[in-house]
Amino acid sequence: MPGAGGRARWTGRSRLFKVAGIALGCALVVSLAGAAWAYWHLNHNIKSVDIDSALGDDRPPRGVTTPSAEASPLPSGALNILVLGSDSRSGKRNKALGGGSSEGARSDTAMIVHVDEGRSEATVVSIPRDTLVTRPSCPLSSGGSTAVAYNAMFNSAYSVGGPVCAVKTVEAMTNVRMDHYIEIDFSGFADLVDALGGVTVTTDDDISDEDSHLELEAGTHHLDGADALALARTRHGIGDGSDLGRIGLQQKLVKGLLDQVSATDLLTSPTRLYSVADALTGSLTTDTGLNSLTELRDLGQSLKSLSSSGTETVTMPVVPAPSDPNRVVADEPEAGKLWESLK
DSSP states (O other): OOOHHHHHHHHHHHHHHHHHHHHHHHHHHHHHHHHHHHHHHHHHHOEEEOHHHHHTTOSOOOOOOOOOSSOOSSOOSOEEEEEEEEOOOOSHHHHHHHOSOOOSOOEEEEEEEEEOTTSSOEEEEEOOTTBEEEEOOOBOTTSSBOOOEEEEETTHHHHHHHHHHHHHHHHHHHOOOOOEEEEEOHHHHHHHHHHTTOEEEEESSOEEETTTTEEEOSEEEEEOHHHHHHHHHOOTTSTTSSHHHHHHHHHHHHHHHHHHHHHOOGGGOHHHHHHHHHHHHTTEEEEGGGOSHHHHHHHHHHTTTOOGGGEEEEEOOEEEETTEEEEEEEOTTHHHHHHHHTO
C-alpha cells in the first residue's frame, strides 16, 4: 500500500495526465475544426457553370480512353481543357490590375490544354483572340439564344454568352470535345503567382509597354504576381504589337509556372499549401465536373508527372484575314491537322 506521500504524488500525476489529455483533446478538436473550416472555405470559393446541361448532346464526341492494365484510383485518360483568362475589371483589385475602364468581360487569353493519355505529357495550344471565326448560336442563361455571327472576333464569344458560348465556339472551330473548362481573372492569376513564390521567365527583348505598365530588360527575371500579370498582358511593347507576340510571352509563363510548382514542395509547408489553394480556388470558375476541392485535387494529383519539359506550347496556325490585316483567320489545312491531333 502506498503511503500518504505516494498517494499525493500519484494524485498530482493523475491530475497532470488529465489536464494534458484535455488539452490534447481540445487541440485535436480545434485542429479538426480548423481543417473542416478550411475545406468548407476552399470548396465554397469555387464558382461553376453547368456547361454540359447548357450544351446538351449537340457536341463533338468524347475521346475514347484505352482501359488501364493497372487499377488506379486516379484518372489517367487523355483530356482537353479550355483555359480562359478573363479581362473582367469587376472588383477593386481586378480594376487596379487591369487598368483602363473596360466594362463587361472578354477572354483575354485562351488556351486548349491537351493532356495525353497517361498524363505525363501535354500540348498547350494558344488561340489568338483576334481570330475571326463563325460564332455559333449559343444558349443564354436568361433564356433564348444568341444569333450566329460570321467573321466575329473569337473573344466576343465570351462577351455575348459567357463560358458556355466560349466552349461552344471552340468546339465548333476544332470539332474537339472540351472535357473541362477553367477560367481565372486578373487578381486570381496575380495571387496564384505570389502564393507560389513568384515565377522565373527569360525574355529575348527589352519590354516597354505603356498599357501593361511593364518595363523589363531582356534577360532572366523572377516576377511577382503583378509583374507576371503585366507580362501576360503585354503586346504593344514587343514585336509588331500583335496578339501573336503576347502569346509567346504567355507560353513562357506557362512553362515557368510548371517549373515553379515542381520546385515548390507544397506538402512540407501547410501554410503555403493553403495559400496556394485559397488563391487558386478563390479565382476560378469551372465546369461542374471540377467544382469541388476533391475533383480539383484528383485532377492535380493525376498531373503530378507533368513537367515543363513534357509540355509543348504551340499557337493555332493563322494567316492575316483577307478582310482586315489587323485580324487573323485559321490557316488551313494546318489548323485542321492540329485539331485532329488532339482527339
